[in-house]
Amino acid sequence: MTFPPGQPAPDRLAEVTEAATRAFSLLPARPDDMAPPRRRGQRVVGHLRTDPDTVERDLVKLVLTLVELLRQLMERQALHRVDQGDLTEEQEERLGLTLMILHDRMVELCGRYGLTMEDLNLDLGPLGPLLPP
Numbered sequence: 001m002t003f004p005p006g007q008p009a010p011d012r013l014a015e016v017t018e019a020a021t022r023a024f025s026l027l028p029a030r031p032d033d034m035a036p037p038r039r040r041g042q043r044v045v046g047h048l049r050t051d052p053d054t055v056e057r058d059l060v061k062l063v064l065t066l067v068e069l070l071r072q073l074m075e076r077q078a079l080h081r082v083d084q085g086d087l088t089e090e091q092e093e094r095l096g097l098t099l100m101i102l103h104d105r106m107v108e109l110c111g112r113y114g115l116t117m118e119d120l121n122l123d124l125g126p127l128g129p130l131l132p133p
Contacts, residue, residue, distance in 0.1 A: 006082065057113055057114070057115075059113075060113045061085065061113070061115055061119065061120065064109060064113075064115065064120055065111060065120040065121075065122055066107065067106065068106055068117070068120045068131060071103065071106065071133060072131060072132070073103050075099050078096075078099065082095075089122075102121075
């Protein structure tokens with residue numbers, strides 16, 4: 001028996017449905033089923049809130065965290081290239097200036113939304129902080 005193009009065989013569809021059902025059964029169904037937030041010392045591990053009043057700030061925090069992570073990765077890559085001697089002196093100067101300007105803009109954007117650079121370092125629980133010191 002053939003099936004229309006793009007249509008999975010019924011047995012394959014049942015297999016995928018069963019796998020999805022098993023996966024979703026592992027997820028808590030209600031907020032009450034979830035464990036309370038873990039504590040480190042006196043500080044509760046932070047989570048993004050879904051309050052309509054804070055959603056913009058939380059979204060900005062998430063975006064700035066990702067940008068800061070990328071900035072730090074670029075900075076490390078730049079230092080590696082400088083150490084390897086891959087760049088001319090002019091390229092090193094331009095790269096250094098660009099990274100300093102990006103850092104200044106990050107601090108400026110954090111200030112605009114009432115954040116500090118330390119606020120961007122998300123706690124990943126047992127993995128530790130997202131950003132290195």
